[in-house]
Amino acid sequence: MDAKLTIPVKEEDIRKLKLGDIVYLTGVAYTARDEAHMKMLEEGCPVDLDGGVIFHCGPIMKKIDDKWEVVAAGPTTSSRMNTLQPKVIEKFKVRGIIGKGGMDRDTLESMKEHGCAYFAITGGAAVLAAEGIERVDGVYWLDLGMPEALWACRLKNFGPLVVAMDTNGNSIYADVDKKVQEKLPIIEKELGLIE
Amino acid sequence: MGFDEAIKNMTKVLLKEALCTKLPEDVESALKKALEKEESEVAKSQLEAILKNIKLARETEKPMCQDTGIHIFFVRIGSEMKIDLGTIEGAIKKGVTEATAEIPLRPNAVHPLTRKNPGTNIGENMPYIYYEVLPEKDYVEITVFPKGAGSENMTTFQMLVPAQGKKGIKKFIIEWIAEKAKNACPPGVVGIGIGGTSDVAMKIAKEALLRPIGSRNSDLEISALEDEMLKAINSLGVGPMGLGGKTTMLDMHIEYAYTHTACLPVAINLQCWAGRQATGRIYQDGKVEFIRR
Numbered sequence: 156m157d158a159k160l161t162i163p164v165k166e167e168d169i170r171k172l173k174l175g176d177i178v179y180l181t182g183v184a185y186t187a188r189d190e191a192h193m194k195m196l197e198e199g200c201p202v203d204l205d206g207g208v209i210f211h212c213g214p215i216m217k218k219i220d221d222k223w224e225v226v227a228a229g230p231t232t233s234s235r236m237n238t239l240q241p242k243v244i245e246k247f248k249v250r251g252i253i254g255k256g257g258m259d260r261d262t263l264e265s266m267k268e269h270g271c272a273y274f275a276i277t278g279g280a281a282v283l284a285a286e287g288i289e290r291v292d293g294v295y296w297l298d299l300g301m302p303e304a305l306w307a308c309r310l311k312n313f314g315p316l317v318v319a320m321d322t323n324g325n326s327i328y329a330d331v332d333k334k335v336q337e338k339l340p341i342i343e344k345e346l347g348l349i350e
Numbered sequence: 351m352g353f354d355e356a357i358k359n360m361t362k363v364l365l366k367e368a369l370c371t372k373l374p375e376d377v378e379s380a381l382k383k384a385l386e387k388e389e390s391e392v393a394k395s396q397l398e399a400i401l402k403n404i405k406l407a408r409e410t411e412k413p414m415c416q417d418t419g420i421h422i423f424f425v426r427i428g429s430e431m432k433i434d435l436g437t438i439e440g441a442i443k444k445g446v447t448e449a450t451a452e453i454p455l456r457p458n459a460v461h462p463l464t465r466k467n468p469g470t471n472i473g474e475n476m477p478y479i480y481y482e483v484l485p486e487k488d489y490v491e492i493t494v495f496p497k498g499a500g501s502e503n504m505t506t507f508q509m510l511v512p513a514q515g516k517k518g519i520k521k522f523i524i525e526w527i528a529e530k531a532k533n534a535c536p537p538g539v540v541g542i543g544i545g546g547t548s549d550v551a552m553k554i555a556k557e558a559l560l561r562p563i564g565s566r567n568s569d570l571e572i573s574a575l576e577d578e579m580l581k582a583i584n585s586l587g588v589g590p591m592g593l594g595g596k597t598t599m600l601d602m603h604i605e606y607a608y609t610h611t612a613c614l615p616v617a618i619n620l621q622c623w624a625g626r627q628a629t630g631r632i633y634q635d636g637k638v639e640f641i642r643r
Contacts, residue, residue, distance in 0.1 A: 175392065190465070212416065213416060213417070213456065215416050215418070215454060215455065215456045217454055226412055226413065226454060227413045227414075228416050229415055229416050229417070231417070231500065232499075232500050232533045255500075255533075255535070255591060256500075256532050256533040256591070277395075277396050277399035277400060277403070277591060278500060278535035278591055278622070278623075279400065279403070279414065279415040279417075279498075279500075279535050279622055279623060279624050280400055280402070280414075280415075281412075281413065281414060281415045281416040281417075282403055282407045282410060282413075282414060283399055283402055285412075286406075299467075300457065300460065300467030300469070301456060301467070301469070302456055302457075302467075315395065317593065327392070327593055328592060330594070331532070331587065331588065331592060331594045334587050334594070335528050335587055335588055336528070338586055339524070339528050339586070342585050342586065343524065345585075346517075346521075346524065346578070346582055347517065347520075348517055348520060348521050348524075
């Protein structure tokens with residue numbers, strides 16, 4: 156299924172999404188990495204994330220005549236935020252996470268409980284991703300440095316994003332991992348590592 | 351133009367080419383071949399996005415990935431060059447600073463403990479420069495190798511014992527890739543360093559990543575291991591971006607060094623799909639050329 160969603164996203168719309176669905180997002184999403192996740196749990200968040208979407212991304216931004224413009228903005232490795240994400244989802248009622256590489260079981264559980272989905276975007280495809288960002292609405296916590304700051308990015312039909320973890324406790328990454336783990340002993344046998 | 355000015359300019363051109371406009375042809379063509387092999391729609395969509403992005407970056411001259419890396423340089427100095435070698439480091443740092451502001455690059459270099467970001471990609475021991483001497487050559491060769499964190503974070507090292515031998519090496523590699531490849535923006539390259547001491551193994555693992563896709567180690571024992579492990583890795587099914595598929599890695603390169611009779615060091619360094627690197631030479635007479643290392 157292809158879905159066009161507008162931020163803030165309603166819980167019922169997120170809960171309709173199934174693994175493998177393709178989603179395009181419109182509205183303001185916020186970039187947040189390790190430092191911003193830690194800071195929002197310690198100090199609270201300077202923006203309203205209720206129904207919001209967090210983009211695991213440390214973009215390259217350029218200031219032109221006092222206005223920030225996006226240069227490149229692909230996803231960063233989501234698993235670095237594994238220990239922080241469930242608390243952020245619960246505390247701020249986040250409905251969507253955009254990232255790469257997927258997240259752990261605890262995050263998947265939190266997504267199921269609180270109604271949040273994980274959207275995979277191709278890692279490294281940063282010029283392509285930037286094309287889906289209409290403009291930069293603002294920046295918070297720039298003292299954390301450009302990559303770690305909280306950037307307000309106005310998305311326009313941002314995608315295609317793959318629903319890689321849904322609200323039913325399903326995860327493409329967990330499915331692939333399971334297959335890889337089943338395959339591993341067969342490969343190890345072929346490599347002469349086990350009898 | 352002084353030699354230091356030439357080095358600075360070369361540094362800027364190499365960063366622009368590596369990060370924006372000139373992904374090595376062997377990498378792009380390997381990605382295209384990988385796309386032809388994939389059957390699942392999700393896997394295909396990832397490779398299509400990567401290829402489209404490479405084209406867009408080339409046309410717009412923007413960094414193909416927002417993670418423009420931490421900057422590692424390999425400088426090879428011809429023994430016939432009559433120049434003030436003391437100027438090289440300063441000139442490279444100037445080039446990195448200017449490229450960071452002008453291209454622009456993401457300021458990635460931070461203090462490891464305070465995490466303070468000076469915004470220039472310059473700091474203690476960074477950019478890091480490896481020097482080497484080339485006998486009988488009359489040029490200085492500079493390779494820039496910007497390394498993104500997605501793949502660099504999936505690095506590992508083990509001091510195996512000699513009794514573990516080749517089997518131990520294979521087990522270490524296949525189990526590491528099975529677990530970690532999905533976070534390294536696959537399909538990329540696996541760089542392996544076997545032998546030497548811990549530091550040597552790590553360094554040659556990184557240098558293995560500089561080799562063109564499809565190249566093989568000249569030692570037949572080693573090249574057979576490269577072929578065997580590449581096939582095994584791609585049977586895992588991790589696939590592009592870890593979303594499942596036939597191509598987990600485009601290639602597997604192993605470098606080796608003689609080691610202590612009681613040691614078996616093995617280093618694994620991964621490269622994401624964006625195998626960004628660029629190499630140029632400045633000759634004694636001022637001539638400049640660009641090559642695929």
